[in-house]
Amino acid sequence: MEFIDYYNILEIQKTSTEADIKAAYRKLARKYHPDLNPNDENAKKKFQQINEANEVLSDPEKRKKYDKYGKDWKHADEFEKANQQQSQSRTSGGGQQSYGSSGGDFSGDFSEFFESMYGSGARTKQTKFRGQDLNAELHLNLMDVYKTQQQTLTVNGKNIRLTIPAGVENGQVIKIAGHGTPGANGGPNGDLYITFTIASHPKFKREGSNLYATVDLDLYTALLGGDLQVDTLDGKVKLKVAPETQSNTKVKLKGKGFPVYKKEGEFGDLYITYNVKLPTNLTEKEKELFTELSKLRANGN
Amino acid sequence: METRELILIEHFCTNHEIEFSFIDSLHAFGLIEVIIHEDNKYLQQEQLKDVEKMMRMHYDLDINMEGIDVISHLLKRVNSLQDELRITQNKLKLYEKED
16 A cells, blocks of 8 residues: 655654644644535645544554554554564463454545545534535537437436537536435535536637638639528528629528527527639630739739 | 526525525625515525525535635636636647657
8 A cells, every 4th residue: 555644745844743644634624625626636636635634643543543544544453453463472472363353443535535525624413414416518519409309318327317508608507406325424416517628629610609611613603793592500591792802701690500508599609701612624715814914903993 | 577597595595405595695795696476585596606606615625605605616626727728728639849
């Protein structure tokens, strides 16, 4: 088992008094408490370590064992028994040595214990504790959140039927009350927080409920005007391109964007940017005609 | 009034083994809303999480009412800034080059 330096964690010396330990714990607990550091995994881990260190060092018996046996302090009782038996067999002239179990008041992993009981170090009576909140991440495509839909998630072995509202944003967090871990001593359940990660779309970039897309426009339609079919998220639309449309011209298609979160039937806009494409692999005839055109311009027409 | 969504403060304090005066203090500082109905005082269900958080601050971390007030305000700002950061990061994605 890797050695955890509890004195280091509490930033105190090995000679610190009980009062020093208490003061150090209080100071660090206020700094790293999860309530005061929302969405901070590092603070949460640090808080668990601080609680574990305090539980051991603030108890004189446990501290004594920890100081004597270091990383093996949890097996202190075994060692003590073994030492006693050894010294007994020496005085009685030999005999079988046997090692019993420790008696088990340190069963289980301390860190797991504190994971479910953070913040309760000062209150050890039968208080009701609210269960811990759970966090989950749901990865979706853009089209998955274009319409409100239901999905079944499995969290901690339990199936949860979840309604994903249309328009939910990347990074948005939704709370499902009461679906966290069960409370202790009859306390209420914690909550489940689901963070949505929405993948980028190859054609459309999203900003809130507006969408942005770039569409290629051939030279002739750009110069002479015409019709152009463009894709939207709910099908194709035909656009009228005005003559002499420049590259990077933007057009707004009202209501063709993304659904507005929690506003049924309301949509943002789609902004199309034209990218005028020049023809390539010109034939000799085309080159001739373009050369003539260029001369027309050069002559000031 | 829908009493289903209201929690009787007396029961809440008994279950959590805290003094009624603590809830009174939170109310006096404007940190929570107390509903009075037929001479009974209630908390709203959606406030429970915040009240429990303030209980932990006070009883576990020894933070006084003034401190809870300041921390609650700062936590609201932190949450708001985290939301703003998320929105800004999403906007920046618009300018990321496609591979």
